[in-house]
Amino acid sequence: MFEAIAFYLFAFLTIAMFFITVTTSQALYALTALAAGMIFISAFFFILGADFLGAVQIIVYTGAVMALYAFGMMFFDTTRDVKEKKGNKYIIVGLSTLAAILVVVIVAVPMVSQNVVALYPAIDGVGNTQEVGLVLFTKYLVPFEVAAIMLLVAMIAGIVLAGKKMDLSITLMNDAAIEEEKNKKVLS
Amino acid sequence: MDTAYLIETIIKVVVILLIFSALAGIGTYFERKILAFMQRRLGPMYVGPYGLLQVAADGIKLFTKEDIIPTNVVGPIFKIAPVITAATAFIAAAAIPFFPQFTIFGYTVHPIVADLNIGILYILGVMAVGLFGPLLGGMASANKFSLLSAARTAAVFISYEVVSGLSILAPIMMVGSLSLIDFNNYQTGGISHWIIWSQPVAFVLFWIAAFAETGRTPFHLIANDHEIIDGFGTEYSGMRWGLFFIGEYANMFFISFVIPLIFLGGYGDGSLLGALGLIGKVAFFFFFFLWTRAAWPDVRPDQLMWLCWKVLMPLAVINVVITGLVMMF
Numbered sequence: 001m002f003e004a005i006a007f008y009l010f011a012f013l014t015i016a017m018f019f020i021t022v023t024t025s026q027a028l029y030a031l032t033a034l035a036a037g038m039i040f041i042s043a044f045f046f047i048l049g050a051d052f053l054g055a056v057q058i059i060v061y062t063g064a065v066m067a068l069y070a071f072g073m074m075f076f077d078t079t080r081d082v083k084e085k086k087g088n089k090y091i092i093v094g095l096s097t098l099a100a101i102l103v104v105v106i107v108a109v110p111m112v113s114q115n116v117v118a119l120y121p122a123i124d125g126v127g128n129t130q131e132v133g134l135v136l137f138t139k140y141l142v143p144f145e146v147a148a149i150m151l152l153v154a155m156i157a158g159i160v161l162a163g164k165k166m167d168l169s170i171t172l173m174n175d176a177a178i179e180e181e182k183n184k185k186v187l188s
Numbered sequence: 189m190d191t192a193y194l195i196e197t198i199i200k201v202v203v204i205l206l207i208f209s210a211l212a213g214i215g216t217y218f219e220r221k222i223l224a225f226m227q228r229r230l231g232p233m234y235v236g237p238y239g240l241l242q243v244a245a246d247g248i249k250l251f252t253k254e255d256i257i258p259t260n261v262v263g264p265i266f267k268i269a270p271v272i273t274a275a276t277a278f279i280a281a282a283a284i285p286f287f288p289q290f291t292i293f294g295y296t297v298h299p300i301v302a303d304l305n306i307g308i309l310y311i312l313g314v315m316a317v318g319l320f321g322p323l324l325g326g327m328a329s330a331n332k333f334s335l336l337s338a339a340r341t342a343a344v345f346i347s348y349e350v351v352s353g354l355s356i357l358a359p360i361m362m363v364g365s366l367s368l369i370d371f372n373n374y375q376t377g378g379i380s381h382w383i384i385w386s387q388p389v390a391f392v393l394f395w396i397a398a399f400a401e402t403g404r405t406p407f408h409l410i411a412n413d414h415e416i417i418d419g420f421g422t423e424y425s426g427m428r429w430g431l432f433f434i435g436e437y438a439n440m441f442f443i444s445f446v447i448p449l450i451f452l453g454g455y456g457d458g459s460l461l462g463a464l465g466l467i468g469k470v471a472f473f474f475f476f477f478l479w480t481r482a483a484w485p486d487v488r489p490d491q492l493m494w495l496c497w498k499v500l501m502p503l504a505v506i507n508v509v510i511t512g513l514v515m516m517f
Contacts, residue, residue, distance in 0.1 A: 026262065028262050028265050028324075028327055028328060029262075029264075029265070032265055032268075032320075032324060035320060051304050051306045051310070052306050052309070052366075054310075055304075055306050055309040055310045055313050056309070058310075058313040058314065058317065059309070059312070059316065059349075059353075062313070062317050062320070063316075063345075063346065063349060066319075066320075066323070066342055066345050066346060067342075067346060069323060069327070069338075069342055070339070070342045070343075070346075072327075073327060073335070073338065073339055073342070079260060079261065079262050079327075079328065079330045127305050127365070128305060128306065129305070129366060169494060169498075171488075171490055171491050171494045
């Protein structure tokens, strides 16, 4: 009974939060509702007994949304409403409803036809973390490593794009050297 | 899930909430006294014996002060931000074993609200969510100092989360579990079994990251009084500001519990002496928070970033690699 109560509570909260995210014209509301929604999703993992994934959901998405806040801070005055260009309302509502129904159908059809079988069923007496590790390093080893390489590529690209004057450190320079560096920038 | 379990959990939650809310108040008394002695002053001494009732006076002031919501702030976010800080601090405490289990009137009590098998991950994750409080409060305040504070919060969060995560990875590899109770049981063999002796680097790194996550003095740049007034707290008054305060102190206490549990043997074999030992360790780490505040200057934001990305993070990665190699061969 507790599980049912928790599920419906968090289902309602998650949907409400994402609804606010989509409909509000205030950047701060949207970001906060997004963060709250992401954290509420972790509740479903905890209800299903996947504690590890629940905690990872909290850690990963709070960090990701925090970065979004930083961008919001740079680009908007977050205490004011954003003026949005609104297109045809009916098209937006119609398309999003259609997309939602499609997603539900795609996920639900294999369940209805009962073809879903766990390829790696949960082993008794083995912790949550170990089970994730087991699947990650056997069945999904190649996607896992490819993801790692993609992240490495992104990191190197980021360093190359942002890494001008990486050999200079304001922390290690004295005031005279900093002044000199500033003047150089003005002249060039 | 029977009724007895439910009642027991509710009682535990209420007890933890009451004790640590009160400790937050008493913590300020200790902080003021210790800072005063280190600076050759007397500290609070007029209200009650040795100034002890100063805590009550401050509490009454906070509760009865007018709760001001300035005109230009984003109301709902501004109102909810302090609640996030205080609430997440206590939510994180759900996975901390405060004591060894004990029997009272023939009923065995486990002084942990939820014995998750991923305790550490949960605690670090939820404590990190607590930084949304300063961030949201700063961004909603319509005040340039608050906004600066919010920007610094985001920077500290994104960088020091990496250090605390990587530094804790090496002990986790040794223990092979994420539960704090397993960590404690790994070290029951006495002082020579403590993880600090095999993982001194991880211990220091985690300790430094703890200062960043609680926003205490060497890394107090989130709310540095002498450059950005009170940062995210500038526009707050009354009990909303008090909630930020309770959250910060509760976080200090909880992280003071987590460090000994991971590195310093926790409550040991579960005897009364072990439990008292844990309290002693917690008291030392809490005292150290105050000690650094009296003894150390604050670092600049760029120094903080330099320290995190160019010193602490490489050290943490090297530590993980060496631990892995040692465990493999």
